[in-house]
Amino acid sequence: MSDQSILRITREIKQIQQGTDLSIAVACQDSDIRNINTLIIGPPDSPYQFGFFEFEIKFGKDYPANPPSVQAITTNGGKCRFNPNIYSNGKVCLSILGTWRGERGEEWSSAQGLESILISIQSLLSSNPYENEPGYENAKGSSDKKNMASYVAKIRHETLRIAVIQPLEKSLGIRPDGVVIPPAKDYTEDDEDGFWLEDEKSAFNPFADLRKRRFLWYFESYIQTIDSAEQGSSRRPKFDRMPFESTGNTMDGHFDYPELKRRLIFVRETIINETKNWAMEGLSCKERELGIAVNIQRQYEQIVEDLKRLKNFTVDLALADNNPFVWELTYFGRPMTQLDGGIFKAKIHLSPRFPDEQPRVFMQTPLFHFRVSKTxxxxxxxxxxxxxxxxxxxxxxxxxxxxxxxxxxxxxxPEASKMFWGSADDRKQYNRALRRSVERSSE
Structure with a gap:
């Protein structure tokens, strides 16, 4: 591969990493920039909503004259077809990739790049993925409409199971029987229960922390999806097979939302426990005077000094039990704002692997706010x-x-968001609920 190709790939990766699109993430190992991993978060209001869909992209020596190859990773080990154009074997059918016949002008050109490919893949994750199947434009009968509804329903279920729960269980070391294997221990072979945990030191899992943080953000949405889908449905009906699905390239299975809810709740509990354990790990780093502890302590001290120098009375910072990995933030609502008079406390949990693992922030004072989950x-x-x-x-x-x-x-x-961006009356209800939070915070 030429130096020009390497420079272009590097630039395209950097542009996406520094961009503002919260739905796309890219990562690569320094040793081989031609092979990258990408994560696309399923669009809201689609059956793929907030699912984590991973793809491998490999650039050939002739890039950008020809497109790279793309392989879907989120396929349940090659057993799940998530879209008419995303096969269970990982093939992604798109004209821009040369893997599907397209109209003139839809083919690859050297003017396109990595971002164009990711946007094209993202467009497949639509509210009605059935329309990606050739011949959809002729689907008008009642049986076609039934197939569309059935297809959306099973994708919604499998998005939660395969694109949300499974990768998190793997990175958290949660076995099928619910036992959590301590992540500090290296397991490089099957244990007696048949669960395989990759050696954390050698496995390339660049999106593990992103998944965990976003999972905490979207947890209420996942539960809301389950509660809505469960209404009027039996526990374990089988998925309907679509006309375009063929043996070895299907999405087969059955619905079991109660089990998904149980696993979601357990994943959340495990992430919370992991977060709490950071404090103990952090104290150990402090006692051993490791660089990460010194660095975070110094950052804390500099921020506190600046707050005092600037006479910033809105924010107060302290360390919990003198632990540099647990910051206590007190926010005093600014005058003439909706938070005026409020006193809100939050805990900022830092990982000994910061910044590779990002802080997790939990409000200690209840606050009805679209940026604050119910938990x-x-x-x-x-x-x-x-x-x-x-x-x-x-x-x-x-x-x-x-x-x-x-x-x-x-x-x-979800409740606060619906009010905030709803009708004028909804917004008034939101403001009243927010003010009640403010008043209670200072009691």
């Missing part, structure tokens, strides 16, 4: 993830936002 998880997005100063600024910005643009990927309280 207190705060959704925020720092401009510079490697700097704690940027995290503090982003936390305050998230709390103070009064008229943000609607983005379902950044709203983690």
């Amino acid at each position: 207190g998880v705060l959704c925020y997005f720092p401009q510079k993830p490697e700097e704690m100063r940027s995290h503090i600024e982003a936390i305050v910005t998230a709390l103070e936002e009064e008229n943000p643009a609607y983005d379902p990927r950044l709203t983690v309280n």
Whole structure:
């Protein structure tokens, strides 16, 4: 591969990593930039909603004269076809990739690039994926409509099972019997229960932390999806097979939403426990005077010094039990805002692997807010993830936002979001609920 190709791939990866699209992530190992992993988060209001769909992309020596090859990874080990154009063997059928016949002008050109490919794949994850099947335009009968509804229903179920729960269980070390294997221990062969856990030191799993953080954000949406789907349905009906599905390239299985809910709740509990364990790991790092502990302690001290120097009375910071890996933030509502008079406390949990693992923030004071989940998880997005100063600024910005643009990927309280972006009366209800939170916070 020429130096020009390498430079172009590097530039395209960097542009996406520094971009503002919360639905796409890319990563590669430094040793081989031609092979990258990408994660596409399923679009809101689709059966793929907030699922984590991973793809491998390999650039050939002739890139960009020809497109790279793309392989879907989220296939349940080659047993699940997630779309008419995303096969169970991982093949992605798109004209831009040269894997599907397309109209003139839809083929690959060197003017296109990695972002074009990811957007094209993302477009397949639509609200009605049945329309991706050739001949859909002629589907008008009642049986066709039934197939469309059945297809959407089983994709919604398998998105939760395969694209949300399974990869998180794997990275958390949750076995099928519900036992959690301590992540500090290396398991490189089958244990007696038949569960395979890859050696954490050698496995390339660049999206593990992203999945965990987003899972905490979207947990209420996942539960809401299950509760809605469960209404009027029996426990274990089989999936309907679609006309275009053939042996070895299907989405077969059965519905079992109660089991999905159980697993979702257990995944959440495991992530919370992992977060709490960071404090113990952090104290160990502090006692051994490791660089990460010194670095985080210094960042804390610099931020506190700056708050005092700037006479910022909105934010107060302290360390829980003198542990640099657990920050206690107190936010005092600014005058003349909806939070005026409120006193809100939050805990910021930092990982000893910061910034590879990002902080997790939990509100200790109840707050009815579209950026705060019912369980207190705060959704925020720092401009510079490697700097704690940027995290503090982003936390305050998230709390103070009064008229943000609607983005379902950044709203983690479905009830509050529906009110905030609903009718004028809905907004009034939201404001009243928020003010009640403010009044109670200072009692």
